[in-house]
Amino acid sequence: MAWSFRAKVQLGGLLLSLLGWVCSCVTTILPQWKTLNLELNEMETWIMGIWEVCVDREEVATVCKAFESFLSLPQELQVARILMVASHGLGLLGLLLSSFGSECFQFHRIRWVFKRRLGLLGGTLEASASATTFLPVSWVAHATIQDFWDDSIPDIIPRWEFGGALYLGWAAGIFLALGGLLLIFSACLGKEDVPFPLMAGPTVPLSCAPVEESDGSFHLMLRPRNLVI
Secondary structure, eight states: OOOOHHHHHHHHHHHHHHHHHHHHHHHHHOSTTEEEEOSSOTTEEEEEOSSEEEEEETTSOOEEEEOSOSTTSOHHHHHHHHHHHHHHHHHHHHHHHHHHTSTTSOOTTSOHHHHHHHHHHHHHHHHHHHHHHHHHHHHHHHHHHHHHTOTTSOTTSOOOEEOHHHHHHHHHHHHHHHHHHHHHHHHHSOGGGOOOTTSOOOOOOEEEEEOOOSSSOOOEEEEEOOOOO
């Protein structure tokens, strides 16, 4: 069963979007947004996420404590919470709409124009999810760099550095952006380039048309209406 070029582009966009959405969810859960190593105690590492702060001690279990108040968080972490949750919602909704608009999903009552709009809207939502992932991750990274090079802080005080979750968040944003662009590109492809090998033969609608009057009575005949593809 042959796959059209549009179907392959749609499948690639869906897979990249799904990968980016999963990476974005993992980024939100992980506490490794920032790391802090103490010179006085090299066996102890502090890690901070948008939900909790943890202390990782070698040969000892990691102890974590959730933030008690949302308002007590730094501004970048407050925005990161809101935007990351919004990214999950946009990404999931974009995946659902793009799936319904793809060639893999066949339903005889859905017209091609409507499926194209679903794919275009789904790709736009995935691109929006990419933006709402890039922004909080980059903002936290920018704040970390500013604090690291702040001259007003004495050199003896340890500085926060980048954690692994930031790199995973950037990767998630890239996957979501690529997936969204592929979905938008597939929706812009012309219909004449898109065969539908998975669809069964369409049913021909019938219409009523008058014929010539013969014996003074008016007769109707059924004839197939021209099918426009």
